Amino acid sequence: MKRWLKLAAGAAAFTLATAGCAGSGGTDTAASSSGSGPLSGTVTVWLMTGSAPATLTDALNKEFETAHPGVKVKYEIQQWDGIQQKLTTALAGGTPPDVIEVGNTQTPAFASQGVLTDLSGDKDSFNGGQWLKGLAASGEYDGKTYGVPFYAANRxxxxxxxxxxxxxxxxxxxxxxxxxxxxxxxxxxxxxxxxxxxxxxxxxxxxxxxxxxxxxxxxxxxxxxxxxxxxxxxxxxxxxxxxxxxxxxxxxxxxxxxxxxxxxxxxxxxxxxxxxxxxxxxxxxxxxxxxxxxxxxxxxxxxxxxxxxxxxxxxFLGGSNLAIPANSKNVAAAKEYVKLLSSAKYQGQLAAAGVVPGTSTDTSGLDKDALGSVMAKASANGKAVPASPKWGDVESGxxxxxxxxxxxxxxxxxxxxxxxxxxxxxxxxxxx
Missing domain, CATH: 3.40.190.10 (Periplasmic binding protein-like II)
Structure with a gap:
């Protein structure tokens, strides 16, 4: 979690090299895209190094595959160095990952480019009633929700x-x-x-x-x-x-x-x-x-x-959001994965790892640490920087x-x- 010192400093600006690259949610099979039948295929997940302990992700991926026998999780840990360009390239292409972690100051920029799936109608299934308010604001753009709060920290x-x-x-x-x-x-x-x-x-x-x-x-x-x-x-x-x-x-x-x-x-x-x-x-x-x-x-x-x-x-709440690329080939499975990761069970494990959970008000996992418990209490009064697509220009220049x-x-x-x-x-x- 020490890499958070880097994350909390904010994200750099970026632009998509390819115009008009946004899709409407991929090209799943009817059952997969609508959620009306059993899920199948592979769901590719990109989380950043240090974001979640291996004990959490190992258990999460196993539980997900058990619950959805037709789906395999391709879990890939990404490095912060170079992630800006890697995400930009992946989101502009036809085969992006299905679930991605993005810094909260990055989210509006990606959303403005039309490369993220609109999740406004899915908030309830992602435990929307318990979202960390300040972090949730960073996942919104033009009145819609594109990022699900993952975790945060504050000074x-x-x-x-x-x-x-x-x-x-x-x-x-x-x-x-x-x-x-x-x-x-x-x-x-x-x-x-x-x-x-x-x-x-x-x-x-x-x-x-x-x-x-x-x-x-x-x-x-x-x-x-x-x-x-x-x-x-x-x-x-x-x-x-x-x-x-x-x-x-x-x-x-x-x-x-x-x-x-x-x-x-x-x-x-x-x-x-x-x-x-x-x-x-x-x-x-x-x-x-x-x-x-x-x-x-x-x-x-x-x-x-x-x-x-x-x-x-x-x-100030620095942190990460979870998002689903607009061109994902397995949107329905991706939503089920985010649903599980945003559940109280796994958000509680994030708290125990030392960060403020993004979709759960239960921060008891931080109580054992004197400094962490103070951070958790203060986070309820947290805020984000303006959700401007251009905010990266402020921090990188x-x-x-x-x-x-x-x-x-x-x-x-x-x-x-x-x-x-x-x-x-x-x-x-x-x-x-």
Missing amino acids: EVIYRKDMFEQAGITKPPASNTEWLDAITKLKAKFGSDPDFQALYMPGQNWYALLSFIWDNGGDIAKAEGKGYKATLDTPEAKAGLEFYKQLVDASGTKAPKDADEAKPQQATVYGAGKVAMMIGLPWELATAAKTDASLTDKTAAFAIPSKTAGQSAPV QNPIKDMLTAYVTGKKTLDQATADANAALDKLIGG
Whole structure:
């Protein structure tokens, strides 16, 4: 699941090389395509490396084949490197796989190209009543559903219990005010150490910024017709950016202001023992513990606080969706496979593997892990980035949100200028 650090950073943009390649659901036999008779043939499934443990997929495939004696599962694990082009080529061809996993920020782009099957009428059979709301939104395009939530993860505040205790902090912060107060107490206790950082806060952790913008009632863009209009220059979005800078200034962070949490890897910095808090994903602790194994027992987590006491801020949900290519030759069998994978039985196993299930509200499998349980609870208040087909251009290129953050936290631009410039750049990428 550590590969999730890569997935949560988003997906690159892509375009289909072949126009008009979309089909209407393949060329199954009448029985297979309508579901009116026994299924037959082969259902080819592409899931990504690290997405589901072999114990889950082995049991799933066996159960599926037992339930459908006429169908064989051809299960293939795909690598993240190069998957963009591989999927693009496969979906443009006449013999694509039947079930695919796609990143949640990729789904609208594929859907806009007409290469995914419309699953709007099948939501109930995929446990639609329990879909993770924030992740479900990423599978929608132009009022229809093309992606079934698979699993997700979200950030939280990971902290040193021992440092909190020594600084006299008796409980995790439950508001922005308490969070800033905790930083003050930590600096008072440990600030004589020139290497100490109360909160490791790089200048471009824009996923954390999303929480602050959403918490203040803002957003980065809003739907406008079939496109999106950037909203980074609204008072609500500006309030989120102001709080981000407040944290950077108060934290004593030594993180670069022109890079994100991956440069350098913040888990490695946390592992050096001089950081009291970082905003990250649960499994980053395992990376930190490679440097200092004692951190496993010394570390806990709390949800990203809200400006409203007693609440947590909305969080960005990164994750994957399940989709069925429009040109699949075995759509009926593919739907039955997704139905089984989205059942409570197998979604529960995903939770036990350390991620938030996409089609089940039962996250008890994460309860055994202190950091995972906090993530699961916060995920209920999760959101996705705008479901724009062009969103990949934002993350794969010169991300205007990152540029905005660096310009503002370094003082190179005022709040109004930084947000205005970012808004104009974002409009060029996803507007229209």
